[in-house]
Amino acid sequence: MQTAPKSDPKWLLWLDNLAIAAWGVLILKYWLNGKLRILIHPAYTWLCVAAAIGFLLVATWKSLQLWKRRRLPIVPQQHISLFPPGWSSALLLLAAFAGLVITPRPFTSQVALERGVTDALAITRVEPQSFRANLNPEDRSIIDWTRTLSVYPEPDAYAGDPVDVVGFVIHAPDLPENYFIVARFTITCCAADAYPVGLPVKLTDERQAYPPDTWVRVRGKILSAVLQDRRQVAILAEAIESVPEPENPYSY
Structure with a gap:
């Protein structure tokens, strides 16, 4: 018997946006402080910066949508996930915060x-x-x-x-x-x-x-x-x- 799809709490959607924005900020930070060159070939710097800007634009756009619809019910969505709701975004967010705190170092x-x-x-x-x-x-x-x-x-x-x-x-x-x-x-x-x-x-x-x-x-x-x-x-x-x-x- 198929279970009816349940609507995700709004805070989970905000968590998704926060995780996307955090990764955009992290990549831009590494680019501005010169640490991105420790992680990737300079030929691909422009691609990383473009992706970071894209992350921030998507997070901003989705956040504006959520804010405008904050008093409306969320349309139920059904999807398959290996993790319980919110876990994937939480892990991505924790990884981004760790990157903001820890400075990458060259290999030893x-x-x-x-x-x-x-x-x-x-x-x-x-x-x-x-x-x-x-x-x-x-x-x-x-x-x-x-x-x-x-x-x-x-x-x-x-x-x-x-x-x-x-x-x-x-x-x-x-x-x-x-x-x-x-x-x-x-x-x-x-x-x-x-x-x-x-x-x-x-x-x-x-x-x-x-x-x-x-x-x-x-x-x-x-x-x-x-x-x-x-x-x-x-x-x-x-x-x-x-x-x-x-x-x-x-x-x-």
């Missing part, structure tokens, strides 16, 4: 170790239009080096080339104590697909002097090293200095 070295650090991009991630082979070696960023190594991975071809890169420190457990990895996360679409790329750095002392997640500028020369049972490119460090975390910590 622990996340990099969990996702696996590489010194070359997978073939599906190499962007020929972004590959600039004519760059001087000392002008290459970490992502430029990884693109270069993706095209031609022979370590001896780069031996002696000068290096000047900025990234965060990773203590890889399978590297000797006089090595750390200087790395950056790169984003294809959003933070969900962010993956770390980096280069091993050979030190004159032990890596404990450079704590994980510290941002550093590494200057030195390329050498061919045998690490993890394979020959690969590494940086022979000549100077390492701490630097502030960049305003935009990711590469694209």
Whole structure:
């Protein structure tokens, strides 16, 4: 026997509007304070901002409709939901409030170790239009080096080339104590697909002097090293200095 549809209390409809508006405010806040770039590729910023404005317009329009009809009975609606009435909107609202209170942070070295650090991009991630082979070696960023190594991975071809890169420190457990990895996360679409790329750095002392997640500028020369049972490119460090975390910590 089919149950007759029941009308939703008006406060549930207001809760729906509040949840939609809260997400619009959250996205705009991240855009204005520069934190949106931690969550999504800059190419999609305009889409997020347009969606946020759309959320606010829809919430405003629906709220005006509710206010005009506040003394009229609500037309019963029948729909299928996995949650009791109001739960979905309440969860969305709580998530938005949490986002307003908690400041998003870039991924850490622990996340990099969990996702696996590489010194070359997978073939599906190499962007020929972004590959600039004519760059001087000392002008290459970490992502430029990884693109270069993706095209031609022979370590001896780069031996002696000068290096000047900025990234965060990773203590890889399978590297000797006089090595750390200087790395950056790169984003294809959003933070969900962010993956770390980096280069091993050979030190004159032990890596404990450079704590994980510290941002550093590494200057030195390329050498061919045998690490993890394979020959690969590494940086022979000549100077390492701490630097502030960049305003935009990711590469694209």
